[in-house]
Amino acid sequence: MVQAPAKYLCLVIFSALLLLTSSCTTYHEQxxxxxxxxxxxxYAKANIELEKSKLLQKTRNRLLYLLEKGRTTHALAQYDTSNHYFNLADKYIEEVRTDAGDALAGTLVNPMMQKYKGEDFEKIMIHYYKALNYLYLGKSEEAIVEARRITLQNQQLNDKFNDKNNRYSKDPFSFMLQGLIYESAADINNAFIAYRNAAEAYLNSENQEYYGIKMPEQLKKDVLRTASQNGFNDEVGRFEKLLNMKYEVHKDAEGGSLVVFWENGLAPVKEQQDFFFSLTKGTSGFYFVDMNGNNIPFDSGVSFNADHLEAADLNNFRVAFPRYAPRPPLFKIATIQTKQDSVVAEKAEDINELAISTLKQRFVKEASLALSRMAVKKAAQMVIKGKDDDNKKNKELREGIAAAIDLYSLFSEKADTRNWQTLPSSIYYARIPLQKGKNDVKIFLRDAHGKEEIKNFSVEGTGKITFYNYASLK
Known part of the structure; x- marks a missing residue:
């Protein structure tokens, strides 16, 4: 007859194998x-698939479900419905907190079991889509409210870090969008402030580039033009020097202007990568060392009593950590063309670069938490295994449980590979004058080999700013 400890161990091994099968699958693959x-x-089929997904119906993935519903219904031109889901996402982000149970799930299992709370740049993109939805619905007042919320979101980003250098502490693209919304409502004063904030974000960045993007020429023109319209002559002179550009007065087009946002490609997906560390005990406590000798501090927020343990007891950790895998877009350039004008779209937001860079910036913090999580599991194993007991059955049971914890730690270790993956890889924009009445517009997309794809549409020149966004998903 199979003894209880052996039977227990067989059950754990079987469960561990099931865990192994599921742990190798990323969020994207599921x-x-x-x-x-x-x-x-x-998008219609995508909406059906979204509702069928059991994974996205789970409480811990609530935010991802809302973001994907908002994005998909926006693409289906269901703008009211889209904002319904984005408003729910906004509310969820404000209300969700890491409670004790959520933190415990992350510590004892893996971070995929915790509630997804969103990346900072994902929160900015909610405002982008909500503002466009309101503009397309003709709800200018609501769009202006969204513009004001962009300021609050950037303030939260700025307050998040003591060291603002090389941090995602403000988003110039969101300020540019804010300026365009204010300008479309004839609020030139606030439009200038927003454009100025965007320009200064670039000017104050290293090499005057913000996460790989140089200041768009259109932004320079908008800063100078709105400063002049407000009569801020000192600001015109200041920015002429800063931007090395002379302000030129141009007569406004009779039909106003068209702002086109080209959403190129799809955002990177998260994959899992493994790192190997050893735990070392120094004069100030425990810390982790990788194979290259790099040190990672122990996360003080993780409950861990290691007074009775030696560093040798907690050696050789495998920890799973996410990395972004970019999906290079097919198209490299977009030209917006009317009968009278032709403008090349400029890159305004690089979500690929933002995702990869911001993940690298918090690597040490998240690696510390992940390693500390593994140490807690290992410590529990050593405590159970190390007790003195002359009873053979009890000893076998403890050894079985210790082995089970070891297997569980090995197979449950999994990186959090969740993110909002239907965002574009990057966003370009262009501003082109319109004639009064109907305007036929073409978007010429070109790949690296010169192959073209053309999108045709028409807009009415009303004398104001008209908005249009187009996504190329290849």
Missing amino acids: IKNYYSSISEGD
């Missing part, structure tokens, strides 16, 4: 049918 429909541009 809902691949939805993402396949998105990449094919079949």
